[in-house]
Amino acid sequence: MKRFIFNLFILLFILPIGCNNVNRNQTKDDNMDVDKINIPVLDIETANHLSKLAYNCISREYPNKLSHVMNDSTEVLGPETLHPAFYGCFDWHSSVHGHWMLVKLLKSFPNLELRNDIIDTIDKNITKESIGKEVEYIHQASRKSFERTYGWAWLLKLAEELYSWDDPQGNKWFENLQPLADAIANRYIEFLPKQTYPIRRGVHPNTAFGMSFALDWAQTSGNKELEKVLIERSIAYYINDINAPASWEPDGDDFLSPSLQECDLMRRVLNQDNFTKWFDKYLPVIVDCKPQNLLEPAIVGDRSDPKIVHLDGLNLSRAWCMFSIANALPDNHPAKEILFEAGKKHTSDALSNITSGNYEGEHWLASFAVYMFTTLE
Numbered sequence: 001m002k003r004f005i006f007n008l009f010i011l012l013f014i015l016p017i018g019c020n021n022v023n024r025n026q027t028k029d030d031n032m033d034v035d036k037i038n039i040p041v042l043d044i045e046t047a048n049h050l051s052k053l054a055y056n057c058i059s060r061e062y063p064n065k066l067s068h069v070m071n072d073s074t075e076v077l078g079p080e081t082l083h084p085a086f087y088g089c090f091d092w093h094s095s096v097h098g099h100w101m102l103v104k105l106l107k108s109f110p111n112l113e114l115r116n117d118i119i120d121t122i123d124k125n126i127t128k129e130s131i132g133k134e135v136e137y138i139h140q141a142s143r144k145s146f147e148r149t150y151g152w153a154w155l156l157k158l159a160e161e162l163y164s165w166d167d168p169q170g171n172k173w174f175e176n177l178q179p180l181a182d183a184i185a186n187r188y189i190e191f192l193p194k195q196t197y198p199i200r201r202g203v204h205p206n207t208a209f210g211m212s213f214a215l216d217w218a219q220t221s222g223n224k225e226l227e228k229v230l231i232e233r234s235i236a237y238y239i240n241d242i243n244a245p246a247s248w249e250p251d252g253d254d255f256l257s258p259s260l261q262e263c264d265l266m267r268r269v270l271n272q273d274n275f276t277k278w279f280d281k282y283l284p285v286i287v288d289c290k291p292q293n294l295l296e297p298a299i300v301g302d303r304s305d306p307k308i309v310h311l312d313g314l315n316l317s318r319a320w321c322m323f324s325i326a327n328a329l330p331d332n333h334p335a336k337e338i339l340f341e342a343g344k345k346h347t348s349d350a351l352s353n354i355t356s357g358n359y360e361g362e363h364w365l366a367s368f369a370v371y372m373f374t375t376l377e
Contacts, residue, residue, distance in 0.1 A: 039344055040351065042373040047105045048113040053355070053366040054098035055114055057089040059121055063359070065091045069142040082137060084130035089363045093151035093204070097367040099125070100158040103173075104370055107165050119169060126173045131180050138183060148191065149210025150203075152184045156217035163221055181217070185226050188214050192229055198237040200262075202254030202314065207237065208265040209256050215268050234269045238262055242281045246291035250298050255313035255368075259283060259294065260321035267328035275328055279335070286335040294318075295342040297349035309361040315350035316368040319343045323375045347372065 040046065064079045064087070079087040086095035102118050112118070138146055147155075159181035162174035188211075198207035211230050218227035244259040263283065267275050285291050297318075298311040322343030329336045350372075354365045 039347055039376060042108070042370065044109050044111065047109045050354070050366040050370060051102060051105050051112060051114055051118065053362050054089070054101050055118055055121065057359075057363045058095055058098045058102070058125065060088045063090060067092065067146060069146075071141050083134060085125050085127075085134050090359070093147055093154055094364040094367075096151060096158055097154040097364065100154060100161055101367040101370045103158065103161045103165070103170070104374070107161070107167070107170070122173065123169075126176050128176050131176050135179050135183050138180075138187075148187070149205065149207065149214075152187060153210045153213035155184050156181060157213045160213075160217045160220045185214070185217070185223055189226055189229050192233045195233075200258045202249070202251055202256040202258050202261070203310070206256050206258065206261055208234075208258075208262040212261070212265045212268060215265070231269055234265055238266055239278065243284065244282050246283060246285060246294040249291070249294055250311065250314055253307040253310045254298075255310040255317060257294070257314065257318050257321060260318055260325065263325050264321040267325055272328060272330065276330060276333065279325070279329065283335070286338055289338060295338070295345075297346050300353065303353065303356040303361055304358045306360040309356075309358065309365075312350055312353050312361055312365055313368050315346045316365065316372050319346040319350065320368075320372040320375045322346065323372075327375075 061079050066079060066082070068075070068082060070076060075082075083092055083095075086092050086099070089095040089098045099122060102122060105112055106115060106118060109115075137143065159174065159177055162170050162177060165171075165174075192211075195207070199205040200207070211234060215227065215230045215234075217223070218230060241262065244262070246259045249257055249259060259282075263279060266278060266282075269275075270278060286295075289295060297315045300308060300311045302308045303312070320343075322339040326336045326339040326343065329339075350365075351369060353361075354369055355362065
């Protein structure tokens, strides 16, 4: 634990290279060189620490925020009854990506401290019976928009993690989960052609985020129909976008960056040459370091507030987008270094705030941190 805390707090705030910006917080040291910031590695000690946050909540039923349309009085039911697989972690989607994170860490760290306990708990949650009830739930009346598309995306990310794990336990969980993954994939195929315009807000319905993870799943699993729909709709929604209003970001409860999330999708859809041409028209201000509020970590005023603490997640998701976009650009592109250094700065800010003692953030931020680490692998 001491080493973990030390690794996080040696990450200092500094200014991105090439940007003439005003320090957002006068208490920070503005004389540090960005090259001195080291991105921490997801080592076993860090994995042990982060895994405890998700493990402690995937079986914690309350407090709980249900997204539940009741068709009649018989459906006034508790979370575990409604969602026997994903009832913990405050809400359905956080439970799903908590399970994803734990599977990812089980795969990456065979000696994880809570390994046996985590396996036992997931084994109780992801059963044929519980997943069957989850499938039944989403097919009932008035459930067409349930968890669309944020929860859908994380469910497919969980399926992808299990699908790619050559392990008997993982194979069992994937087999149990597959009917729900198939149902969600079909939801995308049915819904996206009907959605004329993308949802650009930096919260759960964000279309670009929902399509990014779905595309990863489609390409990993070989679902050509889903892949075709996702690519076609990505082009329809975003190919003609120019001059993203990055100076407007962030909104007060964003946990996704509308402009960067769109880039993170399009770098999956386009080859490097076409993506670079599109990016240069879409975010030309990056090379001039003009969108200071995009390149600087968001300020979180109250980590006990369930909406304001979204901004800690924004800093993590911005970081994973910045790293991924930078890697997708040619080596000589002027935005490459700017994005990478801004990503390091966001990482430095966010990792030190994952453990705040407030369940409002702790039930989900670790998952964002682990996904951010995957973009550095």
